[in-house]
Amino acid sequence: MDGYLGVIVIVVLVALVAAGSLFLLFRPGGKAAPPVEPPETLPLPEEGAKRPAGAEEGEGGATTTLPPPVAEPAVVVPEVEVPPPSAGRMTRLRSRLAKSQSAFGRGLLELLSRDRLDDEVWDEIEERLITADVGVGPTQVMVEELRTKSKVLGSRSPQEVRALLREQLLNQIDPGLDRTLRVAKHGERPAVVLVVGVNGTGKTTTTGKLARSLIGDGKKVVLGAADTFRAAAADQLQTWGDRVGADVVRGPEGGDPASVAFDATARGIEEKVDVVIVDTAGRLHTKTGLMDELGKVKRVIEKKATVDEVLLVLDATTGQNGMRQAQVFAEVVNITGIALTKLDGTAKGGIVISVQRELGVPVKLVGLGEGPDDLAPFDAEVFVDAILGE
Missing domain, CATH: 3.40.50.300 (P-loop containing nucleotide triphosphate hydrolases)
Structure with a gap:
């Protein structure tokens, strides 16, 4: 009798469980659970075969593909430039200097080439020199020398006039000044x-x-x-x-x-x-x-x-x-030295003469443009020739 009761209890319990499952599945508004698909199985690589980049072996030897790594942004390192040497820079930049200074030189040459050099002409020459920032003192010296030597020459050809003016400008700029930059090391010290x-x-x-x-x-x-x-x-x-x-x-x-x-x-x-x-x-x-x-x-x-x-x-x-x-x-x-900038612009070239005379130190560098290599060691002869033209 007890065995039959036990069987009846078990049957009742199974029936209750089944009824509850059916109620949950078919209750109003309920949806059937989606079927569970078995996981995709990838073919195993042949023995000795290489896995593709970014793949690794999972459980059971299956191969899965990983997403590609995110590349970090590259650090941009500026390219180091190799500048040209300083030698010959002023010669290469001479045309820029001539464009801004040749009017001054041509005006003086035209005045000195006149058939008759009277006081009025000499006054005009003196005025041109002063307005070119040569300075009063150097201007007076130059005019006096030019008057004396022009009288000695008498008739003056264009070549003689140019040579005469070139000599006086060079004398005032003094090409004999030491314009070397002192940048030599002292043993281990810079x-x-x-x-x-x-x-x-x-x-x-x-x-x-x-x-x-x-x-x-x-x-x-x-x-x-x-x-x-x-x-x-x-x-x-x-x-x-x-x-x-x-x-x-x-x-x-x-x-x-x-x-x-x-x-x-x-x-x-x-x-x-x-x-x-x-x-x-x-x-x-x-x-x-x-x-x-x-x-x-x-x-x-x-x-x-x-x-x-x-x-x-x-x-x-x-x-x-x-x-x-x-x-x-x-x-x-x-x-110990002067660097004159913007000499290629509206500058008056005579500033080279006056600044050296006032300070007693040479112009060593001149800026002749906006480019990175437009700073040049000053060369007195190249400077004067650019002012006077060919």
């Missing part, structure tokens, strides 16, 4: 070039172009961005350095310029470079405090190395105003 000047003269650009020129001559250079008051100046110098592979030492914006100059010099010693070029902030010559700071920069550099060159960058188009700036800078630091 030469240091300090670049100074008023804002707007092209000082930072000249620093970058000078570095490019020296690297073209085979030298290794470190740049010091000591103009910490203008973030744009440091960024500009960084761009110049990146283009030619020169290290650039920078400091925080508004930081101590002397500290940056010191660190740049230390880096140059550590890396055994040939030249360290330090770009300083543009100093307004009326601000005594800033000029004193420039003197501090020079003194701090000299704790590590010798300052071999102090280049004053002057905008040739500013004329006699540039002369006043030059005189104030010369009182603060020992200027």
Whole structure:
């Protein structure tokens, strides 16, 4: 009897389970569960066969394909340029100089070629020289020499007039001045070039172009961005350095310029470079405090190395105003050379004569265009010939 009861209980339970399943499956609004498909089985690779790239073996030896890896963006490294050497640059750029200065030369030649050189003509010659920024003193010397020698010549051919004027211009520019940039190493220590000047003269650009020129001559250079008051100046110098592979030492914006100059010099010693070029902030010559700071920069550099060159960058188009700036800078630091920028534009070529006469230091570099290789070592004879034409 007990066995029959047990069987009945089991049958009842099975019936209840089956009824519940049917209720869930066919209840109002219910949907049948989708059939479960067996997993796809991929064919096993033959023994010794290579799996495709991005595939790996899963359980049971099945091969599954993985998504391709996401490529990381490539870091763009600027291509380092190889600048041309500085030798012969002014000769190559002579045509640009002639375009801006030949009117001055032609005017003087035309006046000196007149049949009769009376006082009125000499006054006009003197006026032309002064308006060309030659300066009053050098102009008087030139006019006196020209008057004397033209009387000796008597009749003057165009060739004789040109030779006469060329001689006087060269005498005033003085081709015998030593215009060599002092950029030779001192044993293990690099030469240091300090670049100074008023804002707007092209000082930072000249620093970058000078570095490019020296690297073209085979030298290794470190740049010091000591103009910490203008973030744009440091960024500009960084761009110049990146283009030619020169290290650039920078400091925080508004930081101590002397500290940056010191660190740049230390880096140059550590890396055994040939030249360290330090770009300083543009100093307004009326601000005594800033000029004193420039003197501090020079003194701090000299704790590590010798300052071999102090280049004053002057905008040739500013004329006699540039002369006043030059005189104030010369009182603060020992200027050793001048870099005249924008000489190919509206500049008066006579500024070369007057600035040398006033400061007693030579023009060593001239900017003759906007291109990266348009900074050239100054050549007095090429300059005068460009003014006078062929």
